[in-house]
Amino acid sequence: MKYQAPRGTQDILPKDSSKWQNILNVSKKNLEFYGYKEIIIPVFEHTELFQRSVGESTDIVNKEMYTFLDKSDRSLTLRPEATAGVMRAYIENGLHRDPKPVKLWSFGPMFRYERSQTGRYRQFHQINAEVLGSTSTSCEVEAMHLLSSIFHELSIDFRIEINSLGDEDSRKKYKEYFQKYTKGFLSDLCDDCKRRYEQNPLRMLDCKVKADQEIYAGAKKPTEFLSETSNKRWEEIKTLLGLYKDKAQRTIKNIVTNPNMVRGLDYYNDFVFEIISTDETLKGQSTICAGGRYDNLVESIGGPKTPGFGFAMGVERLMLVVKESGEKETSLMFITNQDDSYNITDELFKHTEHENLKLTVEINYNPGNITKQIESALKKNIDFILFYLDEEKKNNKIKIRNLKTREEMEIPAKAENIVEIVRRSISTKK
RNA sequence: GCAGUUGUCGCCAAGUGGUUAAGGCCCCGGGUUGUGGUCCCGGUAUUCGCGGGUUCGACUCCCGUCAGCUGCCCCA
Structure with missing residues (x-):
């Protein structure tokens, strides 16, 4: 055979495409039921947009972007995630003048130059959703219900992990505390954590090295440093999601807090979450959906100050975990x-x-x-x-x-x- | 990007230096121009991911490269 698909790409064959479409249809149906409208945006954008929004310190920007010069020497990048482009389109097309909240969903291929593995590809697909213009905790609470509904309908076993990173103030205080706490242990930490100590101390929290985890176990968590407004939000969300009720009384049963969870993109603040498939076929890549609040993103790329909340589902990972292929014709x-x-x-x-x-x-x-x-x-x-x-x-x-x-x-x-x-x-x- | 591991037909595979590369499934054709999956017969790899090298001789040994998988990093 002469040609192979490039590393990290995949063909979806006819025997699987109905499952693929089923994932899309179920997601779309649920999203549109909650008032999300589809937005279709380009697959590449100016490189700078991603550098600004995703964050210069992230691995995505530093080593995983598919960046190229076009024939007029513009630096363009195949989108590594959808939110940046949606925000750009939101600002550029004046959607910020639409009645709030503006709820958008989109679907398409994303590109990251990483080592491919099961459930992880260089070209992969996400179903993406954003709520713009509302600070209400309903954004968070509704999304948890909406996503539970999607994954139940797809017959997936999952667990939702939530956390709060706090606002800028909270994070600054925590960062100072955490650096002070770990300083004495610095020489005992793994090389990655030594690097993270300066670049992104928060990331040390979800280090996989056991010895490091034991050191961090004694440290306080980000949620203990929340500012008054952040803390109020966090408590409100937990209450609304029923975390203080008996498990039997909750509408979403499989939801837990994970005080060590952080995110790989810089723009998140306060509420963050991950949905993890408990299916063992996913191995190391068990996160099927993730997202959070980003109240400063729109402003940081030149738009009017607009609070935001969003999440993304990985379609290839869902493909591995969804058993049924939808209605048979x-x-x-x-x-x-x-x-x-x-x-x-x-x-x-x-x-x-x-x-x-x-x-x-x-x-x-x-x-x-x-x-x-x-x-x-x-x-x-x-x-x-x-x-x-x-x-x-x-x-x-x-x-x-x-x-x-x-x-x-x-x-x-x-x-x-x-x-x-x-x-x-x-x-x-x- | 690092480490380990794998690669013979669409799929599952035998073959470990010696003439023409087993077998099974699937697929195609026939037995059978008007009615049920069985059965029988026949067909399908000038080539072993790709490129070099060693050798009289390479699927088998060596080097490189591409791709898959696993762990790390990170992430959907």
Whole structure:
């Protein structure tokens, strides 16, 4: 074989694409139910937009961006995440003058130059959602319900972990405290943490090295340094999510606080969360959704001061964890000679459109041997076969056979009669 | 970016220096021009991820490279 897909890219084959679409459809349905509207934005942006918004100190900007010069020497970057571009579009198109909150969702490929593994790709896809213009804790609470609903509908086992990083003030105080706390241990820490000590002390908290964790275990957590307003928010969210109630009384049962959780992007403040699949096939990459509040992002890239909240779901990771592929369509196969069955299929198509019926039709490409055609229909797991051969045509009839129940009947050769039979079989199945 | 590991047909694989690279599944054709998955017969790798090297001779050994997987880093 001559060509291979580049490292970290993936083909979604026909056998999997219906699962993919199901993930998208379920997400879209839930998002739009809560008032999110779709926004479609470019796959690349000016490099500077990501540097500013995602943050110069992040790994994403430092080593993972697909950056290139176009023929006019503009520095462009394939988007590593969606929020920056959505914010740019929000400002540029004056959506900040729309009634608040503005709720947007989007879907598409993202690009990060990293080592690929199961559930981690260089081109990967996210379903992304943003709420702009509201500081209400309803943003957070509603999102937890919305996401629970999506993952329940997709039959995924998951757990939600939440935390608060606090506002700028809270984080500054915590950073000072934490640096002071760890200073004496500096020589005992792993190399990564030594580096993080200066660059991003918060990140030390979710270090995977056991010895380091033992050192940090004695330290206070960011939530103990929350400013008054941040603390009020945090308590309100926990109350609204029922964390102070008995587990049995909560509407979302599998939600816990994780005081060590931090985020990889710089723009978050206060509430942050991750949704973790408890399915073991995901191994190291078990986070299927993550997000948080970003009240300073819009302003930092030149827009009016606008509070924001958002999250992203990783579609490739969901693909590994979702078992079902959604509603199966009913399939028909015509056993016929290569002539005028298309009159009927054209009619059928119009009926399926009007009646919102999921039907797929196949006309056997190799007419001749009837036995082989039936075998072919069985192999393809077809639901109905339609005999429309000389004998039937003479009487203007069709023989329709349900391959699952083996029932067969002769009906007028008309689309509406076929649709009726199919409908009847679907309703008795349910 | 670092470390380990793997790569023979669409899939699962045998083969470990010696002529034409097993087998199974799938797929295609036939037995069977009008009705059920069985069965039988036949077909499908000038080539072992790719490129070099060693050798009389390489799927087998060496080097490089590409890709997958696992851990780290980080993240959806």
